[in-house]
Amino acid sequence: MAEIMKPVIDHIQITVKDLDVAEKFYDAFFPILGFDISRKVKAFIPEHDFYVIEYSHELxxxxxxxPRxxxxxxxxxxxxxxALxxxxxxxxxxEEVDEAYRKLLEMEAVIVTPPKLxxxxAETYYAVFFKDFENIKYEIVCNQ
Incomplete structure (x- = not known):
């Protein structure tokens, strides 16, 4: 019997309204998650008529x-x-959730809900919810 795949996400690609506005947000946000933005790559893909900015992490x-x-x-x-x-x-x-929250405040992310249980x-579900500059919602969560 073949081995069953594991649910690991390789990459995520999100279309944003304004690439310049979004880039400023993600340049500040991704280092909070451990991304090295010096590894950021920009390209135009003529076959699909879009510009893309990719942030890479080993995970x-x-x-x-x-957008089109x-x-x-x-x-x-x-x-x-x-939609996502x-x-x-x-x-x-x-503590990581709380530290991320402090950094999100510094970068002026739109906080939907500060960290709380x-x-x-779940009994131990602790999270902060926030949005990027274009209204895309994110969460940083610890369930311990």
């Missing part, structure tokens, strides 16, 4: 992409069908 590649011309004025909303509702990054401790999810 995950994360890219932001320019036909969609550039659409509102970003996480409750639209097919939110993306959660795992912290090793509550969410017993409705």
């Amino acid at each position: 995950l590649a994360f890219a932001i992409t320019s 011309e036909a969609f550039k004025n659409e509102e970003i909303h996480r409750r639209k069908p097919g 509702h939110h993306l959660a990054f795992r912290a090793e401790s509550r 969410y017993p409705e999810y």
